[in-house]
Amino acid sequence: MASKEILKIENLTTYFYTWAGVVKAVDGVSLDVREGETLGLVGESGSGKSVTALSILRIVPRPGKIIGGKIIYKGENLLEKTEGEMQQIRGKEIAYISQEPGTSLNPVFSIADQLTEVIRRHQNVTKEEALKRAIELFRIVEIADPEIKVWNYPHQLSGGMKQRIAIAKALSCQPSLLLADEPTTNLDVTIQAQILELMKNLKEKLGMSMILVTHDMGVVAGVADRINVMYAGRICEVASTKTIFRNPLHPYTRALLEAVPNVALRKDKLKIIPGTIPNLISPPSGCRFHPRCDFALAECASTVPPLVEIESEHYVACIRAKEFTEKTVRGVKR
Amino acid sequence: MPTKREGFKAIRFKVHNIAKNSMTKYVLRRLLYLIPIFFGILIIVFVATRMAGDPVKLMTGLNPRITFEARERLTQYYGLDQPLYYQFLKFVWEMLQGNLGNSYAIRGGTAVTTLVGNYAWETFKLQLAALFFSLVIAIPIGILSARKQYSKLDMTVTTTSLVGTCIPIFYMGIVAILIFSYFLGWFPYGAAHSLDPTRYPFGSYLLDELWHMFLPVAALTFAELAPVVLLVRSSMLEVLRQDYILAARASGLSERTVIYKHALRNALIPVVTYVGLYFGGMLAGAPITEKVFNWPGVGRLYVEAISKLDFPVITGITVFVTLMVLVANLITDIAYAYIDPRIRIE
Numbered sequence: 028m029a030s031k032e033i034l035k036i037e038n039l040t041t042y043f044y045t046w047a048g049v050v051k052a053v054d055g056v057s058l059d060v061r062e063g064e065t066l067g068l069v070g071e072s073g074s075g076k077s078v079t080a081l082s083i084l085r086i087v088p089r090p091g092k093i094i095g096g097k098i099i100y101k102g103e104n105l106l107e108k109t110e111g112e113m114q115q116i117r118g119k120e121i122a123y124i125s126q127e128p129g130t131s132l133n134p135v136f137s138i139a140d141q142l143t144e145v146i147r148r149h150q151n152v153t154k155e156e157a158l159k160r161a162i163e164l165f166r167i168v169e170i171a172d173p174e175i176k177v178w179n180y181p182h183q184l185s186g187g188m189k190q191r192i193a194i195a196k197a198l199s200c201q202p203s204l205l206l207a208d209e210p211t212t213n214l215d216v217t218i219q220a221q222i223l224e225l226m227k228n229l230k231e232k233l234g235m236s237m238i239l240v241t242h243d244m245g246v247v248a249g250v251a252d253r254i255n256v257m258y259a260g261r262i263c264e265v266a267s268t269k270t271i272f273r274n275p276l277h278p279y280t281r282a283l284l285e286a287v288p289n290v291a292l293r294k295d296k297l298k299i300i301p302g303t304i305p306n307l308i309s310p311p312s313g314c315r316f317h318p319r320c321d322f323a324l325a326e327c328a329s330t331v332p333p334l335v336e337i338e339s340e341h342y343v344a345c346i347r348a349k350e351f352t353e354k355t356v357r358g359v360k361r
Numbered sequence: 362m363p364t365k366r367e368g369f370k371a372i373r374f375k376v377h378n379i380a381k382n383s384m385t386k387y388v389l390r391r392l393l394y395l396i397p398i399f400f401g402i403l404i405i406v407f408v409a410t411r412m413a414g415d416p417v418k419l420m421t422g423l424n425p426r427i428t429f430e431a432r433e434r435l436t437q438y439y440g441l442d443q444p445l446y447y448q449f450l451k452f453v454w455e456m457l458q459g460n461l462g463n464s465y466a467i468r469g470g471t472a473v474t475t476l477v478g479n480y481a482w483e484t485f486k487l488q489l490a491a492l493f494f495s496l497v498i499a500i501p502i503g504i505l506s507a508r509k510q511y512s513k514l515d516m517t518v519t520t521t522s523l524v525g526t527c528i529p530i531f532y533m534g535i536v537a538i539l540i541f542s543y544f545l546g547w548f549p550y551g552a553a554h555s556l557d558p559t560r561y562p563f564g565s566y567l568l569d570e571l572w573h574m575f576l577p578v579a580a581l582t583f584a585e586l587a588p589v590v591l592l593v594r595s596s597m598l599e600v601l602r603q604d605y606i607l608a609a610r611a612s613g614l615s616e617r618t619v620i621y622k623h624a625l626r627n628a629l630i631p632v633v634t635y636v637g638l639y640f641g642g643m644l645a646g647a648p649i650t651e652k653v654f655n656w657p658g659v660g661r662l663y664v665e666a667i668s669k670l671d672f673p674v675i676t677g678i679t680v681f682v683t684l685m686v687l688v689a690n691l692i693t694d695i696a697y698a699y700i701d702p703r704i705r706i707e
């Protein structure tokens with residue numbers, strides 16, 4: 028399992044310089060993606076998951092700015108590349124599926140236009156070949172009548188179909204790493220399952236690595252190999268999916284799991300996490316979760332807990348993590 | 362498999378044809394809508410002018426020796442003794458044959474079609490040139506301003522545009538004449554041509570024409586520029602926030618493709634509407650510009666015709682202006698459908 032990392036992020040810091048103040052959306056995030064794995068990036072809305080994904084591609088929208096850290100992709104730091112070099116990487120090496128399938132396709136161009144454009148940007152092929160390839164991709168993402176559908180415009184297609192096309196577009200140049208930002212959030216539950224299944228299969232087939240961003244523990248449960256839990260711009264727990272579900276150590280991870288109906292540890296007690304995600308302009312000091320944490324000590328407000336390996340392959344950023352392992356999970360007050 | 366490729370082509374052709382057909386239908390439907398609108402406007406203007414006064418009285422008012430019979434004869438001659446509906450139907454009947462009647466006041470009854478033909482081009486020349494320059498200048502500035510939102514450049518552009526929007530064209534025109542004609546003497550005071558051919562710059566009629574056009578076109582362009590810049594800027598800002606722009610960047614497209622292909626096409630949709638409306642405004646605003654620059658256009662002709670109750674000219678220009686505005690609307694709608702596929706297939 029200790030395979031090579033395809034992507035290694037160290038201390039990534041991305042801030043938004045707004046009128047109201049500096050939004051510390053991503054504040055010292057480190058994570059790695061191993062070759063061939065699916066990494067789940069989980070956290071509440073506003074925790075900085077999308078900004079992390081956009082930082083990897085260096086397309087953080089204004090007034091956002093990456094101000095520090097390293098993003099090592101296949102041994103090279105992406106933050107040291109020129110814009111031209113990045114354009115060669117985007118879509119070809121690292122592809123991105125955005126959060127909103129409905130709006131991620133340009134409404135005024137046909138699907139054929141948009142797909143062939145990307146294919147021809149990264150591969151030296153003629154228009155006809157690119158079109159053929161687009162139609163093939165439609166088959167791969169299981170769209171019926173690809174020869175006709177490819178000429179449609181986005182508004183003529185359903186949400187599920189658009190998401191399939193977004194996937195097709197992302198896969199068009201056989202990327203090594205796929206950043207899927209909540210690829211199923213805005214879809215019906217049944218279509219959600221289909222799309223997840225499809226992505227899982229395609230990932231295997233093409234041997235890609237993937238970062239699956241979501242706020243839904245249910246989604247990552249079936250798809251991710253490992254999970255990074257993110258809270259208010261920082262990573263708070265990293266472990267294999269199995270460990271996260273069986274033995275979550277960070278209080279935030281536990282709260283997240285209890286907030287999910289179908290994986291709640293106890294069916295009768297579906298909790299919501301009290302409080303709201305903090306304002307990232309002036310985030311809480313010390314452990315950012317402390318105002319909402321049931322286990323907070325005075326110390327939590329002053330020290331930033333580092334991410335430490337509590338057991339093999341299980342990292343937790345909580346000063347009380349050790350205690351939680353000593354007692355059984357059930358023994359801790361919930 | 363060679364047949365497969367043939368298949369794509371056949372399908373592409375078919376889909377293309379359907380789109381083309383739906384476009385034709387769309388245009389035809391829009392044209393049908395225009396007919397009642399056209400006649401509605403015509404009736405209103407026809408009735409309103411005829412209620413405004415009696416042109417025969419106006420023509421003969423200064424002649425103390427005119428007899429009652431002579432007046433009656435004139436009224437009969439112009440057909441003004443007939444009931445209104447009859448006058449209107451007669452007018453429509455002649456209009457359909459391409460005859461808009463003859464002026465009461467200008468050079469022994471010049472045909473209205475001739476008048477409009479002569480004056481319309483002068484108006485168009487000014488307005489189209491101004492529209493062209495304002496678009497060509499405003500679109501790139503608007504895009505740049507949006508891309509560099511809140512930068513010094515953007516601040517300067519927005520402030521200048523806001524000030525520019527507030528300056529009325531007649532004021533701008535008068536100031537321009539004052540500076541460039543009166544003080545500097547670079548440009549003529551007005552009119553479309555030099556009366557004396559020996560005054561043509563380098564003896565060229567064309568250069569003379571351009572020389573006369575310069576100030577009015579510059580003033581109009583300047584007045585037009587500001588709102589277009591602001592429109593392009595805000596529309597572009599809106600588009601740049603969209604997910605498909607992020608997606609386009611994420612797929613490795615160059616900044617140029619992202620801005621000038623993906624963003625611009627969407628950002629221009631409201632600009633098309635604006636240009637469509639501009640045509641209406643341009644003909645409505647023509648009297649002011651043409652008055653300031655003493656320009657022989659339809660606007661000036663219209664004002665003169667109204668002051669003399671020259672019914673055929675008033676109605677004739679109304680027909681012309683209405684047609685122009687309706688055609689402009691139609692072109693706008695077609696351009697719309699061309700740019701935005703969501704409108705094409707409804």
Ligand SMILES: Nc1ncnc2c1ncn2[C@@H]1O[C@H](COP(=O)(O)OP(=O)(O)OP(=O)(O)O)[C@@H](O)[C@H]1O
Binds near residue numbers: 043071073075088091
């Ligand atoms: N353009 C922007 N300007 C200012 N702040 C921004 C901008 N984009 C994101 N942020 C801030 O960055 C923080 C993280 O946002 P991000 O979109 O990464 O959250 P997320 O975890 O993806 O949430 P969601 O589940 O809602 O997608 C938020 O607090 C947000 O306010």
Ligand code: SF4
Binds near residue numbers: 345
């Ligand atoms: S460090 Fe303290 S506040 Fe933070 S999660 Fe652990 S116990 Fe709670």
Ligand SMILES: [Mg+2]
Binds near residue numbers: 076077078208
């Ligand atoms: Mg997000």
